[in-house]
Amino acid sequence: MNLNRPAIRAIMLKDLRQVTQNKMVWMPMVILPLILLVIMPLAMVLLPTYFPTSDADMQEVITMLDRAPEFMRAPLADMTPLQAYVYVAGNYMFAPMFLIVPLMVASVISADSFAGEKERKTLEALLYTPVTDMELFLGKVLAALVPALVIDLLSFVLYAVVVNAAGYRAMGRLFFPAPTWWPMVFWLAPALIAAALGATVLVSSKSKSFMQTQQISGVVVLPVVALMLGQVTGLLFLSPGLVLLIGLVVWVVGLGLVWIGARTFQRGELIARI
Amino acid sequence: MDEVIVTQGLTRRFGDKVAVDALDLRVTRGEVFGFLGPNGAGKTTTVRLLNGLLTPSAGHARVFGYDVARDATEVRRRTGVLTESPSLYENLSAYDNLAFFGTLYGVPEERLPERCRQLLDEFGLAERGDDQVGGYSKGMRQRLAIARTLLHDPQLIFFDEPTAALDPTAARMVRDLISRLAVREGRTVFLCTHNLTEAQELCSRVGVIAQGSLRAIGAPSDLARRLWQGLWVEFDLRGAPSDAVIAALDGLPVVHQHSLEQGRLLAELEAEEHIPEVVAAIVAARGRIYSVAPRQHSLEEIYFEIEAQNGAQTGGVA
Ligand SMILES: Nc1ncnc2c1ncn2[C@@H]1O[C@H](COP(=O)(O)OP(=O)(O)OP(=O)(O)O)[C@@H](O)[C@H]1O
Ligand SMILES: [Mg+2]
Numbered sequence: 001m002n003l004n005r006p007a008i009r010a011i012m013l014k015d016l017r018q019v020t021q022n023k024m025v026w027m028p029m030v031i032l033p034l035i036l037l038v039i040m041p042l043a044m045v046l047l048p049t050y051f052p053t054s055d056a057d058m059q060e061v062i063t064m065l066d067r068a069p070e071f072m073r074a075p076l077a078d079m080t081p082l083q084a085y086v087y088v089a090g091n092y093m094f095a096p097m098f099l100i101v102p103l104m105v106a107s108v109i110s111a112d113s114f115a116g117e118k119e120r121k122t123l124e125a126l127l128y129t130p131v132t133d134m135e136l137f138l139g140k141v142l143a144a145l146v147p148a149l150v151i152d153l154l155s156f157v158l159y160a161v162v163v164n165a166a167g168y169r170a171m172g173r174l175f176f177p178a179p180t181w182w183p184m185v186f187w188l189a190p191a192l193i194a195a196a197l198g199a200t201v202l203v204s205s206k207s208k209s210f211m212q213t214q215q216i217s218g219v220v221v222l223p224v225v226a227l228m229l230g231q232v233t234g235l236l237f238l239s240p241g242l243v244l245l246i247g248l249v250v251w252v253v254g255l256g257l258v259w260i261g262a263r264t265f266q267r268g269e270l271i272a273r274i
Numbered sequence: 275m276d277e278v279i280v281t282q283g284l285t286r287r288f289g290d291k292v293a294v295d296a297l298d299l300r301v302t303r304g305e306v307f308g309f310l311g312p313n314g315a316g317k318t319t320t321v322r323l324l325n326g327l328l329t330p331s332a333g334h335a336r337v338f339g340y341d342v343a344r345d346a347t348e349v350r351r352r353t354g355v356l357t358e359s360p361s362l363y364e365n366l367s368a369y370d371n372l373a374f375f376g377t378l379y380g381v382p383e384e385r386l387p388e389r390c391r392q393l394l395d396e397f398g399l400a401e402r403g404d405d406q407v408g409g410y411s412k413g414m415r416q417r418l419a420i421a422r423t424l425l426h427d428p429q430l431i432f433f434d435e436p437t438a439a440l441d442p443t444a445a446r447m448v449r450d451l452i453s454r455l456a457v458r459e460g461r462t463v464f465l466c467t468h469n470l471t472e473a474q475e476l477c478s479r480v481g482v483i484a485q486g487s488l489r490a491i492g493a494p495s496d497l498a499r500r501l502w503q504g505l506w507v508e509f510d511l512r513g514a515p516s517d518a519v520i521a522a523l524d525g526l527p528v529v530h531q532h533s534l535e536q537g538r539l540l541a542e543l544e545a546e547e548h549i550p551e552v553v554a555a556i557v558a559a560r561g562r563i564y565s566v567a568p569r570q571h572s573l574e575e576i577y578f579e580i581e582a583q584n585g586a587q588t589g590g591v592a
Contacts, residue, residue: 125361
């Protein structure tokens with residue numbers, strides 16, 4: 001297929017500009033990573049380091065670790081309880097939260113791009129241009145996909161710096177990332193981005209506004225929240241193998257959603273629903 | 275090929291609702307074709323069908339020889355459409371709006387800045403070209419939206435109710451623009467409107483659509499001739515006609531009826547070519563004629579007459 005690349009790029013850049021000019025859209029994309037990847041980890045890692053108080057927190061970690069599989073316990077062998085806590089908190093506790101960030105970026109931008117265009121009544125003129133349905137779809141998908149992937153990498157780097165710095169006093173060395181992080185950043189997070197994109201495209205084809213789309217497609221965050229609960233309560237330990245497996249399932253679902261989204265993204269349907 | 279738009283039995287249904295019903299239309303190069311109809315008549319749906327945004331439920335249409343269902347992209351490369359709402363990006367500048375659409379319409383990248391500036395200039399927006407469109411008045415938006423339809427120099431332009439939301443001055447400006455596009459630049463214009471004065475002023479030919487189907491099509495004068503058999507002619511005799519004049523008129527079989535209106539004599543003649551004969555008869559009866567004026571029917575009268583006749587046909591159901 002012969003795609004009109006300049007048009008796809010123009011659509012992508014235009015949608016990104018819309019996002020940067022809408023506070024309601026970009027604010028959460030700044031605030032949430034700051035809370036999840038900077039403030040919370042700092043608090044969780046630094047507090048026990050500088051205020052070595054009750055053993056309650058430590059105890060929780062220790063009991064949780066008793067049930068942990070070998071891959072998690074092995075690196076802790078020679079560590080003090082504080083070091084073990086910092087290592088586990090830094091490497092595992094925030095892992096699911098980390099996933100929320102690119103997921104949210106993908107769903108917020110695509111909601112603005114797909115539903116926002118309709119809401120602001122600018123879609124019709126776009127449909128009268130000679131770009132094909134596929135080009136339009138690709139431009140809009142890329143507008144969300146590219147920043148989500150960039151944020152995925154950037155927030156990984158940011159988090160690595162924050163956690164290593166905060167834990168340095170207790171650990172005396174760089175201790176992040178554990179092996180689980182590699183498939184998480186490069187496999188599971190992109191899969192979740194695809195799933196969020198696909199879900200948002202499908203929801204926005206039926207909904208009228210950015211807000212409504214956001215609310216409905218917010219549901220895709222739920223599996224990640226479940227993951228988080230599993231992790232925190234010690235029901236689930238994210239080993240590299242498990243992350244690969246979960247990633248595979250999410251990829252299948254995500255690509256399926258994107259595929260259905262691409263097929264339903266047709267002028268005739270879009271114009272009839274304006 | 276001089277026929278820019280040809281439709282045959284073009285039909286579009288939404289569920290059981292027939293929005294456009296077996297439309298047969300021909301629009302030729304360089305004409306301003308007026309598409310008249312009340313709200314919900316099917317005008318916008320027709321424009322969408324003709325640009326391949328909607329697929330026909332039945333029948334087909336060709337624009338520049340391309341089938342609108344099969345070669346929609348080719349059609350859209352050659353048409354410009356002013357949509358009912360201006361559909362502009364409020365938080366982008368006028369320039370950026372044009373540049374964005376220019377790229378989508380395939381204006382070469384190196385020519386794009388010049389083309390955008392030129393259009394802004396031409397439409398009196400050069401000074402405000404870098405301001406966000408959100409701060410524009412409705413008239414400015416409409417001018418920008420019209421400029422956008424011209425980016426790729428299309429030879430067929432659709433205007434969907436271009437003056438509906440404008441004040442008289444802005445509307446005047448837009449009408450002048452449309453007539454310039456057609457008359458000076460030779461583009462074909464498809465103008466949807468329910469403003470009859472506007473159609474009268476701009477259009478060489480009109481189609482009247484109601485409830486999805488075409489009720490009449492032709493030049494306004496042709497439509498008038500088809501709607502009213504006779505021709506009303508006004509004779510200014512400076513006062514009531516004498517009995518002799520009345521008798522002379524009564525004696526002419528080509529005069530169907532006559533009456534007096536505000537001191538002027540009105541006569542319904544069989545056709546235009548009988549005017550000299552009637553004038554001669556009045557003069558022979560010693561009537562003194564100061565002026566003779568065949569009555570032109572305004573598009574408004576034509577439109578309402580069509581509506582009335584159709585209402586009568588469909589049992590008065592509007
Ligand atoms: N997507 C759609 N789904 C269902 N019905 C539709 C749809 N689009 C148009 N219609 C119906 O088709 C009919 C024709 O609509 P259309 O918008 O073409 O009319 P119009 O002549 O442009 O009217 P207006 O002067 O109000 O713009 C209307 O009755 C409308 O309700
Ligand atoms: Mg309309």
